[in-house]
Amino acid sequence: MDKNRLWVIGSVLVMVAILALGYVLGIQPQLKSASAARTERLVVEATNAEHALVLAQLKEDFAGIDAVRNELAPLALSVPGGTDMPAFIDQLSALAGQSQVTLNTISVSEPAAYATVAPPVAEAPVADAPPADGVAADAAVAAPVAAAPVATAGVPPVVDSRITAANFASLSVQISIKGDYSRVLDFVNGLQTGSRLFLVSGLTTSVVAAEGAAEGVAPVASGTVDATITGLVYVLVPDAAAGAVAAAG
Incomplete structure (x- = not known):
């Protein structure tokens, strides 16, 4: 190569x-x-x-945010983000004027943390008693025995996992008014259907006695009653105050 x-x-x-x-x-x-x-x-x-x-x-x-805001506005009035008592008192005063009753006193307790409502427990059926002495056994066998009815537990409460003691609270309210009985019922109805969510838990009334027509004449009952209404209003707890309310509850 x-x-x-x-x-x-x-x-x-x-x-x-x-x-x-x-x-x-x-x-x-x-x-x-x-x-x-x-x-x-x-x-x-x-x-x-x-x-x-x-x-x-x-x-x-x-x-569609305007529609959402319009839907949220009444909900915010129903359960505000604070106690908002001045607005609630104004609502009661306006309602008393519309119902033609006299608003005497309003008392509001401190906020209490929300507690989940436990469903009612159904009662266990009671066992049938044995036949008394002297009753023929064959007659007891021949006669059909009806099954004991089981007590229902009632309607279960509506619960929501998003509502807790950390973000929801209630305030106990007592309202004293005076007026005609039908007007008092109008006031209670307006209270339950007003802008602020109000759960009526009690209503007591007492008839107001009219003054005697003359000396020595026993006073007669008038159509006016003194009424005391008890119930709850609700509050959405701000994040900053959530721990304090939960501890207070």
């Missing part, structure tokens, strides 16, 4: 080695970088598509 041929073979080997080194050191890293960039671009495009869907949903929801 002559020297020229050796140079040709050597030159070819050198070029192959240069190409291989160029691919390994230059082209392959660039291909990897391009592949990584393409993958990252696909991820970004998918993320952007998800954000676009969320943005479109937010725009659709925001379009």
Whole structure:
């Protein structure tokens, strides 16, 4: 083999080695970088598509925000985010004027943390008593025995896991009014259907005696009554005061 041929073979080997080194050191890293960039671009495009869907949903929801606010407004009046007693007293005064009764006194207790109402427990059926002495056994067997009815537990209370002692409280309220009995009932009805949620737990009335027509004549009962109404109003507890109310309960 002559020297020229050796140079040709050597030159070819050198070029192959240069190409291989160029691919390994230059082209392959660039291909990897391009592949990584393409993958990252696909991820970004998918993320952007998800954000676009969320943005479109937010725009659709925001379009109906006025309706939501209109729905929330009476709920906020019904169960406010604080005791809001001045507004409640104004409501009672206005209701007394509409019902034509006299508002005597209003007393409000300290807030008490909400407690979940336990459902009533059904009573167990009572076992039948054994037959008395002297009663024929065959007669006892022949006569069908009716099954004892099981006492129902009543309607279970409505509960919501979102309402807890940490975010809900109640205030006991006692209201004393005076007026015609039918007007008193109008006042109670307005109290139960007013803007502030009020749970009436008790109502007591006593007839107001009229003054005697003449000296020595026993007074007769008038149509006027003194009424005492007890019940509860409710409050959404702010986060800052939630711990204090829960501890007080």
